[in-house]
Amino acid sequence: MRNGRISDNTIRRLPAYLRALEELQAVGTERITSSQLGRLLGYTASQVRLDLNCFGGFGTQGYGYNVAELRASIRRILGADEARPAILVGAGRIGRALLDNFDFADCGVHVTAAFDTDLNLTDMYYQGVWIYDLSDMERYVKEHPVEIAVLCVPEDAAQRMANYLVGLGVRAIWNFANDDLDIPKPDVVLEDIKFSDSLLELGYRLAAKSGAVSAPRPAPVR
C-alpha cells in the first residue's frame, strides 16, 4: 500500500490516462512507451513514469506499457469496475440530466434511488431509478447500503443537505450544487463539479490566445 504518498495531482491525472488508454485500445494499439503516452496527454515522459510508478509500476524499460493491461490496472485502481451504491439527492434538471446521459456504471457507481420534494417528480421511475419523497431518504439510507450521495439540490439547500447526509453515514458526496460545502467529518470524501473554475479557465485561455490579456500591473501593496 503506497496510497499515503500519492499526490492529489497524480490521482487527478489517472482518469486522463484511462481515457487515453481506452482510445488507444479502441484503435488497436497494443503497447505504448511513456514518451508516447506523455505526448498524447501533454505530460513529460518522466511525469508519466512517476505517476504510474506510484502504483507499483507497470512498464518494462525498452518495451513500454501493455495498453490493455495498463488500462485494466488503472480501471481497478480507480474502482471503475465496482458498483458502489449511490443515491441521487435532487431530481431536478441536473439530476435527471445525469440519469439521462451519464454512464455511472462505467465509473463504478450504481444509482439505486433518487429523492426529491417535488410531487411532480416523486413516486415514479425515471431511467430505471425510483424517485422517492425526500422524507423517505433517512429510512432508505438506513435500510440499504449507500456509499455515495450525488448532490443536485439548489445551492441554498446544499450545505444543510450535506450535513444531513453526513449524519446519515454517507461516505462520499459528489457535489453539483456549485457551492463550497463544508464537510464536518474529515473521512467523508467530497468531490465538487466546479463549473465556474472550468469557465474561468476557458475565459483565460481565450484571452491569452487572442493576446488580449493585458500584462497585469502588480497591485500596489502598502
Place this chain on the structure above:
Amino acid sequence: MRNGRISDNTIRRLPAYLRALEELQAVGTERITSSQLGRLLGYTASQVRLDLNCFGGFGTQGYGYNVAELRASIRRILGADEARPAILVGAGRIGRALLDNFDFADCGVHVTAAFDTDLNLTDMYYQGVWIYDLSDMERYVKEHPVEIAVLCVPEDAAQRMANYLVGLGVRAIWNFANDDLDIPKPDVVLEDIKFSDSLLELGYRLAAKSGAVSAPRPAPVR
C-alpha cells in the same frame, strides 16, 4: 506579457485562489501571507509564490498579499469582469439547468441566445434568454458577436456540432457533452466538463480512505 510561460496547472489553480480570496474578503480578512493562503488551499507557500509570480507578483515580503487587491487582480487576469458573448447550443436539461442556476456573469460570460431543435423549447424566453430554432444559429452567429459556444447537445451530436461551430468562427467551446471532442483548429479553445473524471477520482479517494484499495499488482508485461 509572460503568458507563454504559464503552465496549465498554474492556470487551473487560479480559480481556486480566487474562491479562497473571495471567502477571505467576505469574512473581512485584509491581508494574507503565501503560507496562510497555501494552508487554506493545500499548496505549499512556495507553490503559491511561484503561481502568483507568473503574473508579475503581487505580494511584498514580510507583509503578504492585500486580499482585496489580489482578488481584483486575479479576477482581471481570468477575465471575470468581462461580458464575453456566448450562445447556448442545446437547451435540454443540462442547458436549462445552467440558465437556471449558473452565474455566467460572475465568470465574465454573457449568454445572448440559445438554440435547440425541439419545437417545445424554441421561440420562447427561458431565464431571459431567447431560444431559437437551430436553423437560425448560422445567421445569428454571423450577425452578432459570439465568442463562446456552451455545448449541451447529446453526445452523438457533439462532434458534428463542434465542427459546425468552429466553421462559423466560434472561438471557444465549453463542452458538456461528455465526449472527447476533436477540434480541427488549434486556436479554438476547448474546455470540457469531465463528469467521469470527477466521479472516478471520488471513487478512488473513497477506496483509499477505507483502506479498500488493494496494492495493485504490477501487470505482467512480456
